[in-house]
Amino acid sequence: AQSVTQLGSHVSVSEGALVLLRCNYSSSVPPYLFWYVQYPNQGLQLLLKYTSAATLVKGINGFEAEFKKSETSFHLTKPSAHMSDAAEYFCAVSAPKAAGNKLTFGGGTRVLVKP
């Protein structure tokens, strides 16, 4: 069984400040991990993914995430927030090679960027 916990349902950051979104997971097998972003009234778009290669993963729009097995974490960061980063962010874990390759999602973190 897998689960994902995102700490903080809402995060407020100032434009230009660090964005840090926390994600912890549990998985009985080595996981694949994902971060998705959802802009208002749109579907989810993949930001980045971890698939057991490099532990530091770079994604689109300047985001990156680090896989830490000892902490079962996959936190998302961006050094300098932009107004366009205002969105909801979802962390997800998959069960590799399972039928359907289901994803289990966290509850989401909504990011507000203040000018």
Place this chain on the structure above:
Amino acid sequence: DVKVTQSSRYLVKRTGEKVFLECVQDMDHENMFWYRQDPGLGLRLIYFSYDVKMKEKGDIPEGYSVSREKKERFSLILESASTNQTSMYLCASSLSRAGVGEQFFGPGTRLTVL
């Protein structure tokens, strides 16, 4: 690029109506999924399919059914819509069991049941 399309962006139905939500993907993906998204609850899996005519229940299948007659199309059916099914519905697809599980999402259908 993978494209997942959903038949409607916004839909308003009345209680008791039968509702069909259609999803089509154009990349020959084996797996398709239906989620509902509600504030504070994230995405919850309703049903998924890993092959034509195959379907599996997700976490919240009650009140829903699905149909997958062709590989590219996955339909979600609300047999008798109720107000508690007012939600955002998201369709997704992924390549296959051999893949890493990355899912590609459609734009969503916001369903209101009156």
